[in-house]
Amino acid sequence: xAMIFRMIILLMLIVSIIMTxxxxxxxxxxxxxxxxxxxxxxxxxxANWSGPWSCILDKNTGLIWENKDDNEGIHDANWTYxxxxxxxxxxxxxxxxxxxxxxxxxxxxxxxxxxxKTCGLSQWRLPTAxxxxxxxxxxxxxxxxxxxxxxxxxxxxxxxxxxxSRQPLKGFYRFLGQGATTISFIKGKKTATPYRNAAYVxxxxxxxx
Amino acid sequence: xxxxLSWVFMHTLLILIxxxxxxxxxxxxxxHRPEVMLWSAFLPQGSLHSLHFSxxxxxxxxxxxxxxxxxxxxxxxxxxxxxxTQTRYHKFIILLGYTCLCILLLSGSLLxxxxxxxxxxxxxxxVAALVLLVYIPLHxxxxxxxxxxKLFSTIFIAxxxxxKANVNFILCSIILGIGLFIFLSKTAPQTLIAHKIDxxxxxxxxxxxxxxxxxxxxxxxxxxxxxxxxxxxxxxIRVKVVQNEIEAFFHISWDDTSHSLSHLPLHKTKTGWQVxxxxxxxxxxxxxxxxxxxxxxxxxxxxxxxxxxxxxxxPLADKPANWHGKGYHYTTDKSTTDQSIxxxxxxxxxxxxxxxxxxxxxxxxxxxxxxxxxxxxxxxQTDAKQSGAYVMNWQWYKPNGIVPKxxxxxxxVLQTTGNNLQYDKLFPVLPWDxxxxxxxxxxxxxxxxxxxxxxxxxxxxxGDRADVRAFARWNDGQWSLELSRKLVTGSQYDISLKxxxxxxxxxxxxxxxxxxxxxxxxxxxxx
Ligand code: HEM
Ligand code: HEM
Numbered sequence: 001x002a003m004i005f006r007m008i009i010l011l012m013l014i015v016s017i018i019m020t021x022x023x024x025x026x027x028x029x030x031x032x033x034x035x036x037x038x039x040x041x042x043x044x045x046x047a048n049w050s051g052p053w054s055c056i057l058d059k060n061t062g063l064i065w066e067n068k069d070d071n072e073g074i075h076d077a078n079w080t081y082x083x084x085x086x087x088x089x090x091x092x093x094x095x096x097x098x099x100x101x102x103x104x105x106x107x108x109x110x111x112x113x114x115x116x117k118t119c120g121l122s123q124w125r126l127p128t129a130x131x132x133x134x135x136x137x138x139x140x141x142x143x144x145x146x147x148x149x150x151x152x153x154x155x156x157x158x159x160x161x162x163x164x165s166r167q168p169l170k171g172f173y174r175f176l177g178q179g180a181t182t183i184s185f186i187k188g189k190k191t192a193t194p195y196r197n198a199a200y201v202x203x204x205x206x207x208x209x
Numbered sequence: 210x211x212x213x214l215s216w217v218f219m220h221t222l223l224i225l226i227x228x229x230x231x232x233x234x235x236x237x238x239x240x241h242r243p244e245v246m247l248w249s250a251f252l253p254q255g256s257l258h259s260l261h262f263s264x265x266x267x268x269x270x271x272x273x274x275x276x277x278x279x280x281x282x283x284x285x286x287x288x289x290x291x292x293x294t295q296t297r298y299h300k301f302i303i304l305l306g307y308t309c310l311c312i313l314l315l316s317g318s319l320l321x322x323x324x325x326x327x328x329x330x331x332x333x334x335x336v337a338a339l340v341l342l343v344y345i346p347l348h349x350x351x352x353x354x355x356x357x358x359k360l361f362s363t364i365f366i367a368x369x370x371x372x373k374a375n376v377n378f379i380l381c382s383i384i385l386g387i388g389l390f391i392f393l394s395k396t397a398p399q400t401l402i403a404h405k406i407d408x409x410x411x412x413x414x415x416x417x418x419x420x421x422x423x424x425x426x427x428x429x430x431x432x433x434x435x436x437x438x439x440x441x442x443x444x445x446i447r448v449k450v451v452q453n454e455i456e457a458f459f460h461i462s463w464d465d466t467s468h469s470l471s472h473l474p475l476h477k478t479k480t481g482w483q484v485x486x487x488x489x490x491x492x493x494x495x496x497x498x499x500x501x502x503x504x505x506x507x508x509x510x511x512x513x514x515x516x517x518x519x520x521x522x523x524p525l526a527d528k529p530a531n532w533h534g535k536g537y538h539y540t541t542d543k544s545t546t547d548q549s550i551x552x553x554x555x556x557x558x559x560x561x562x563x564x565x566x567x568x569x570x571x572x573x574x575x576x577x578x579x580x581x582x583x584x585x586x587x588x589x590q591t592d593a594k595q596s597g598a599y600v601m602n603w604q605w606y607k608p609n610g611i612v613p614k615x616x617x618x619x620x621x622v623l624q625t626t627g628n629n630l631q632y633d634k635l636f637p638v639l640p641w642d643x644x645x646x647x648x649x650x651x652x653x654x655x656x657x658x659x660x661x662x663x664x665x666x667x668x669x670x671x672g673d674r675a676d677v678r679a680f681a682r683w684n685d686g687q688w689s690l691e692l693s694r695k696l697v698t699g700s701q702y703d704i705s706l707k708x709x710x711x712x713x714x715x716x717x718x719x720x721x722x723x724x725x726x727x728x729x730x731x732x733x734x735x736x
Pocket of ligand 2: 240258492503504505512513514518531535536537538553555585586587589713714715721722724726727
């Protein structure tokens with residue numbers, strides 16, 4: 001009698017081990033929620049690990065940023081621009097881009113993004129230095145630009161224009177008088193740069209979605 | 210009935226060895242045997258190889274001690290009378306257990322030594338372990354059914370017979386074990402000789418290895434196992450090294466019957482473009498992938514790739530799980546000096562071979578988690594690079610369909626082969642400048658067309674990532690790889706090639722993460 005009882009205990013033990021193995025869910029990674037939210041072409045938020053996306057919302061500041069790509073359209077990260085406000089300040093068409101077969105300045109990108117209504121928004125503009133600095137992430141993987149490239153894809157290790165104009169130039173460029181501030185995403189350095197120089201642009205808007 | 214102390218000691222130790230080595234061994238098996246993954250929830254995680262091998266040495270000691278015991282115990286240890294408990298059934302089962310242990314010991318030791326091809330050894334080790342798993346209920350379970358819980362006092366509480374002789378026997382076994390352990394850990398690495406050559410001697414990195422010097426050197430053969438594809442996951446690697454005090458040159462060849470250059474090709478179906486894959490979504494592609502080869506260089510010579518292999522879906526409590534459940538590579542050294550990283554070179558038959566380079570990566574501590582990264586790779590990182598030299602030819606990867614990034618200017622490089630796709634004939638990379646952006650409006654490709662998935666933005670890496678030059682050719686079932694790197698690069702992400710650094714080699718047969726491995730490192734000696 002006792003032996004049969006112990007036999008049943010043993011069998012139950014074995015069966016329960018096998019059943020548990022089949023029923024325990026395998027550990028799978030899950031996305032965490034962070035500061036950045038990807039927005040698709042029409043401005044609808046999408047999950048962290050999906051794509052493609054056209055804009056990035058910063059939940060901390062409420063600003064929406066343009067995402068860069070490499071498909072030779074207006075948002076291509078490789079294009080550079082000279083700084084111009086379109087009303088006489090700055091220098092037009094000194095950057096390299098391939099739209100319109102002419103050379104470009106920051107005002108061209110602003111105009112085209114507003115026309116296109118990137119992410120359904122139309123108040124695209126250059127960020128202030130203070131705004132652009134909020135994108136700096138000082139712990140990127142070795143050799144990457146100082147930004148979270150999982151959200152700000154294709155970011156260049158180079159200088160990006162800000163809206164801060166009439167900055168006195170120093171050193172070698174002093175003879176040119178004034179320029180606008182750029183932020184470099186190599187180390188996050190802020191520099192007064194001549195308007196005629198070619199630098200990258202990432203647009204921003206304060207509109208609410 | 211009471212059993213003597215030596216018996217209780219050996220039996221208890223054996224129980225521990227069998228249980229722990231079954232658990233660690235099955236976790237090790239799960240890296241390359243998907244059927245074991247089902248039991249993953251029961252298996253330990255983390256760095257387990259050293260524990261498995263240490264207990265292997267303990268089992269070896271135990272078997273030596275037990276032979277001595279069987280031969281001489283009746284003279285002084287007073288063997289217990291237990292003819293009543295060992296029925297014929299039990300005698301048979303115990304014989305089965307001993308057979309398994311002998312096979313495990315023999316195959317385990319040979320795998321460890323690495324002197325024979327591994328395919329059969331690994332399989333017998335695995336099968337013997339599975340039989341031993343079944344042995345537990347057949348042996349212990351049926352004793353329990355027969356005798357109930359009073360059995361436990363019988364096997365764990367020793368009698369007082371010949372107390373002194375028993376204690377001496379146990380102490381001698383422990384000393385033998387420690388001795389064996391020290392001897393084995395001193396001789397753990399195998400030697401890899403870096404032969405001195407004159408600086409004027411020119412070696413062309415072209416994979417031909419037709420320089421005279423190569424013919425004059427005997428290769429060090431490394432039997433590797435546990436990968437995907439190949440011959441049951443095993444392949445033999447042959448390594449030759451020379452150095453001229455500034456640079457080191459390697460000639461490495463390995464057996465691989467398939468010349469795989471088809472890397473995640475894009476395929477046009479009725480519902481749009483798809484990536485041909487078999488496991489890519491959980492980062493364990495095993496079919497549509499290029500061949501690869503990896504080398505680890507480390508100042509640390511511990512087992513399991515300098516103690517960087519940490520097994521299981523989530524070996525780190527505060528870091529994400531991995532998708533394939535197999536494990537991560539990372540170092541556990543808390544200091545962040547350059548000595549604590551492990552240098553990792555990775556040659557890729559499509560992505561880097563055409564650049565005459567090897568991708569220069571490293572393994573460091575577990576990286577910070579980034580919300581936007583779907584694949585967390587713990588310590589496995591690429592070296593600093595100025596520009597990504599290659600990009601994948603899709604706008605965003607999705608398992609159920611993608612949009613190509615670019616198409617060739619000259620579409621004759623495309624293939625339309627209907628049901629009879631010959632992926633290996635597909636041109637494997639597209640230089641950026643020979644392509645134009647893909648536009649859906651202009652997509653006139655026939656159903657069944659295939660497009661390469663690798664776009665070269667430039668034909669070189671820049672910065673630290675381009676320190677290793679390498680080129681390989683496939684011929685007649687073998688890859689032949691020549692490579693060179695400066696002995697000392699000065700980069701904080703590289704390990705210098707010097708006397709006594711340890712190396713490991715891993716081959717990938719059209720697979721993304723599943724690679725072959727070997728147990729003992731190769732230690733570099735300059736001659
Ligand atoms: C109770 C004894 C043992 C059990 C149950 C056991 C079990 C296992 C299992 C299940 C595996 C995985 C096999 C596979 O990947 O297919 C394994 C791997 C291995 N075992 Fe054992 N083993 C035992 C003893 C030993 C001994 C005595 C040695 C000798 C040192 C040894 C050395 C190895 C080696 C070298 C591997 C391969 C490691 C790798 O894949 O990286 N094992 N063992
Ligand atoms: C006991 C030895 C080893 C085990 C158990 C092991 C296990 C693993 C596992 C589970 C992964 C997947 C990690 C992930 O997806 O992030 C992996 C990846 C990798 N391992 Fe190992 N490994 C071992 C030794 C080695 C050695 C000796 C080398 C090189 C010589 C090596 C090179 C690599 C590389 C390059 C990858 C990444 C492949 C990729 O995704 O591009 N491993 N290994």
